Amino acid sequence: MEARAIARYVRVSPRKARVVVDLVRGKSVLQAREILAFTNRGVAETVEKVLNSAVANAEDQHHVAPESLYVKTAYVDEGPTMKRIRARAKGSAARINKRTSHITIIVATREEA
Secondary structure: OOOEEEEEOOOOOOHHHHOOOOOOOOOHHHHHHHHOOOOOOOOOHHHHHHHHHHHHHHHHHHOHHHHHHEEEEEEEOOOOOOEEEEEOOHEEEEEEEEEOOEEEEEEEOOOOO
């Protein structure tokens, strides 16, 4: 049983988001929520929202208790980049890339063998 949630076009660079997502991959949902609550990164709040959405999807669609779930897969893909211009010396210009991310989290129940 799997359930997933995706946050698209999040205004944070994928490199910064991957640092937070790597912390919760493979952890139980309860552990992941604790880690995200005490992670001192701005994107941790967004990752927590995606995690809570995936857990809610699992509860709603498959009637599974949140305690039995773990973060099976978590990854960050690069979204479209907004290109902006900043004025520089001697009338030239420099490009500023405002990057976006797509954050995906898949939760599943642990299969006891």
